[in-house]
Amino acid sequence: MFHSAILIAILCIALAMLGFIYRAIKGPTIPDRVIALDALGINLVALTALISIVLDTNAFLEVILLIGILAFIGTVAFSKFLEKGEVIENDRDR
């Protein structure tokens, strides 16, 4: 029962990822795609946690924090690029 409940949860996460992939492909504007990719990163973290429960190992739990940090940094860099046109600015006179 426990195992099948975890498998149902993995199925729900996979359907959610399909929805976000649909929005990332079709989305009319660029920020739609960035939102969809950020949520895809979050769902990937959920999938990692559930798979580490299924395999009954704690070797993958560092990956959770790593994917979270990478998704946040990617979203911040993309939004700064959309707003200012560059990610790292070097001018001191502005």
Added chain:
Amino acid sequence: MIEIVKLIVILFIMIGAFLNLVAALGVIRLPDVYTRNHAASKASALGIMSILLGTFLYFYFINHHFNSRILLGIVFFFLTTPVAGHLIGRASYNSGVKLWDKSVQDDLKNSKNHTGIRE
């Protein structure tokens, strides 16, 4: 004891998976960028925190392994998901994405102090 812990873990994980599914449904269905951002940032944040709490309880009570990285992950998602949603919403407003046709109020357009709009 083990069965009760397994039931609680199943409850948390099911709530988290359902909230992620609801977030995906909102991102598909809602009409413009800001409402989609609203759906994705809030529902996904609560869903992932619930799933990570279920994972932490599973490894703590069944494997007797206290994993502090999952707790750090919960705190990190609680802090950074709203910040990412705010940043991408502000970037989409400043880069000129239109609101939905039927939305009635745009206070930021009339604000004198609002800087950073690129014409």
